[in-house]
Amino acid sequence: MNYKKITETASNYDNLEQMDTQLVLENINREDQKVAEAVRLVIPSITKLVDEIVLRFNRGGRLFYIGAGTSGRLGILDASEIPPTFGMPHESVVGIIAGGDIAIRKAVENAEDNAEQAWIDLNEYNITKDDVLIGIAASGSTPYVIGGIYEARANGILTACITNNPGSPLAQAADIPIAINVGPEFVTGSTRMKSGTSQKLVLNMISTTLMIKIGRVRGNKMVNMQLSNxxxxxxxxxxxxxxxxxxxxxxxxxxxxxxxxxxxxxxxxxx
Structure with missing residues (x-):
């Protein structure tokens, strides 16, 4: 597929090692300021997705995230915060990372290249048509994520994606693509930076709005939080x-x- 891989384009800055510390920080911050505006532009797609998730949650469905590397870790982070914050069961929002739980802390070689494994991982949770699957991949080309999205969609499960390359294979594969164009990274190709920040923002928006819509917030308070400390x-x-x-x-x-x-x-x- 012919598309521009924005996440791999050259940084707007060069000779980073020659910059003094404050200038490096100021330039990173300058790039970070572009992220919120890029997210604002995809709110219509996020709205469509959240409304569809609410419909499925109200009939007993669940939300799944799949990803590799930084993207997988961000999905797991978002999912792990739902029970203590909103008092929901751990199985209501599930984050899955290529390579399994060991990959949360340490990179697992070639795990993201296995296009069949995500569907195997999802079936351990007995995923059904009442559930929703969101694939997260800055590049939009991760085989693990694309494979999982293709299989889920073929089995009648609503699919969505969060990517930073509009027109990428992942964006084309999902029912509801959320493609956030944050531009080149400060360090060329380092998608843990602006791309990762944009993914975290969107995940916060999706899960928080979902919890509000299903009644886990009253006024502006977390009235169902776990009293764990x-x-x-x-x-x-x-x-x-x-x-x-x-x-x-x-x-x-x-x-x-x-x-x-x-x-x-x-x-x-x-x-």
């Missing part, structure tokens, strides 16, 4: 103090009895 217990208690106009000690007791801000609020309101 003292900081979160304190946060939840303060939410209840504000919402119910009750003393801190009473709010803390109520929270610990019911286990979440949402349940504690409901219990208090039916008294």
């Amino acid at each position: 003292d900081k979160l217990v304190d946060r939840g208690t303060r939410y209840l103090v504000e919402a119910l106009a009750i003393p801190y000690n009473e709010a803390e007791k109520l929270l610990k009895i019911h286990g979440s801000v949402h349940k504690a609020t409901e219990a208090h309101n039916v008294k």
Whole structure:
């Protein structure tokens, strides 16, 4: 397929090793400022995707991310934050990386080149037509990700992708492509930089909006967060103090009895 691989084009800067430290940092920051605008341009595609995910979640579906390297790690990061932040089961949003969990910390050679493995990995979770699969790959040419998207789509599963090369094979393969053109990287080809930042922003937008739409947020509060440490217990208690106009000690007791801000609020309101 003939497309311009923007992620491999030469940096707008040269002789980086000759720059002083502050100039390097200022130039990286100058490039980073382009990322949010690039993401803004793809909000219509993100909107379409989130609305489709909400429909499937409301009938028991799940969200899957697949990726390799930085992209795979970002998917796993987003998925891992859903249970503590929104109180959802761990299996509701699942991140899968080429090479398995060992690849979260260490690169696994050639794992991303296996076009069949992603579908094998997905089938360990019994993926169905009620689920949604998002493939993440800055290059848009990772065989592991493209293979998984092709197989999922052939099996009637809604597919989407997050890539930084519009018109790439991955963008062509997915039902809903989100192609974020952030331009050349500061260090040529280093997609852990602007491309990775754009992917993190989009993943935050997708999962947070999804959780709001399925009722895991009230007002602007994380009312279903897991009370897994003292900081979160304190946060939840303060939410209840504000919402119910009750003393801190009473709010803390109520929270610990019911286990979440949402349940504690409901219990208090039916008294």
